[in-house]
Amino acid sequence: MMGAADRGVRLDCGHCVLRPWREGDEPSLVRHGNNYGVWRSLRDRFPRPYTHADAEWWVAFAGRQDPQTQFAIEVDGEAADGIGLELRGDIERRSAEIGYWLGEAFWGRGVITAAVRALTEYGFEAFDLTRIFAVPLANNTASIRVVEKCGYVREGTMRRSAIKEGVVLDQVLYAVTDRDLARTPSVS
Ligand SMILES: CC(C)(COP(=O)(O)OP(=O)(O)OC[C@H]1O[C@@H](n2cnc3c(N)ncnc32)[C@H](O)[C@@H]1OP(=O)(O)O)[C@@H](O)C(=O)NCCC(=O)NCCS
Numbered sequence: 138m139m140g141a142a143d144r145g146v147r148l149d150c151g152h153c154v155l156r157p158w159r160e161g162d163e164p165s166l167v168r169h170g171n172n173y174g175v176w177r178s179l180r181d182r183f184p185r186p187y188t189h190a191d192a193e194w195w196v197a198f199a200g201r202q203d204p205q206t207q208f209a210i211e212v213d214g215e216a217a218d219g220i221g222l223e224l225r226g227d228i229e230r231r232s233a234e235i236g237y238w239l240g241e242a243f244w245g246r247g248v249i250t251a252a253v254r255a256l257t258e259y260g261f262e263a264f265d266l267t268r269i270f271a272v273p274l275a276n277n278t279a280s281i282r283v284v285e286k287c288g289y290v291r292e293g294t295m296r297r298s299a300i301k302e303g304v305v306l307d308q309v310l311y312a313v314t315d316r317d318l319a320r321t322p323s324v325s
Contacts, residue, residue: 146205148259150251155208155220158199162209162216163192169218169240177301178277179238204263210239210252217243220252222260222269231267233260244279253287261315268314274299275307284311288318 148155169175170187184191199207199221207221220237224230235256239249260269271289273280285291289311299306 146208146259146263148208148255150248150255152212152246152248152251153217154211155252155255156211157205158196158207158209158216158219160196160200162196163189165216165240166192166195166218169216169242170238172241174241175218175238178274178280179236181301183238206233206264208252208256210237210248212243212246212248217248220249220256222256222264224264231265233264233266233269235260235269235271249280250283250286253283257287257313258318261318266315268312270310270312272308272310274301275309281309281311287313289313290317 145157146155147157167187167189170183170192171185172187173185176183176185176187199209199219206224207219209216210218210220217240218238220235222233222235225232225234235253237249237252257269260266269289270292271280271284272295273284275294290313292310292312295308295310297305298308
């Protein structure tokens, strides 16, 4: 496997390939990203509507990352969409938040479960992390199921911590640590 500082990391997940974002991904990014069902479960920084200009900005931003922490999820030869790690700083510098979304056309095929497993393993190895966490909205049953299937442990409810479409919501904190992986090598 390539090191964290290498460019062009590709991870084969079986159901999909995680690879760098590249020019030419913009049309599929708009096609899958401009979707209410996707946006409603994400932070408001995810654009709505999702325009070609948004896609151009994202591909340029993600493409110049060093180290590469954001990946396109390629399914059936197209970018079907994204997954990434946000590395934290200061005393949390060995932690990262995992975030992901997938075009609705590809839901229910196990794609994200495979992608989260692959990126979790890669994240621990490449960035010497002790902890990877996720913060799904409490009503996001599919995402909660995904992280549970990938070995993330529910640590608590962040009560009334988010507001989406004017509605105050709970978020749920899930995390997996390097020690969990040592105990359960089959996070896969
Ligand atoms: C959440 C999301 C990433 C799931 O992607 P996916 O590829 O369909 O996920 P998978 O197929 O790998 O697994 C989904 C699991 O959730 C289950 N699930 C899906 N919808 C569900 C629902 N409404 N209630 C209960 N379980 C549900 C599926 O049955 C599956 O579990 P199983 O394998 O035990 O049957 C996708 O729906 C998405 O992009 N949503 C919008 C963005 C988002 O929520 N991002 C995450 C923010 S934290």
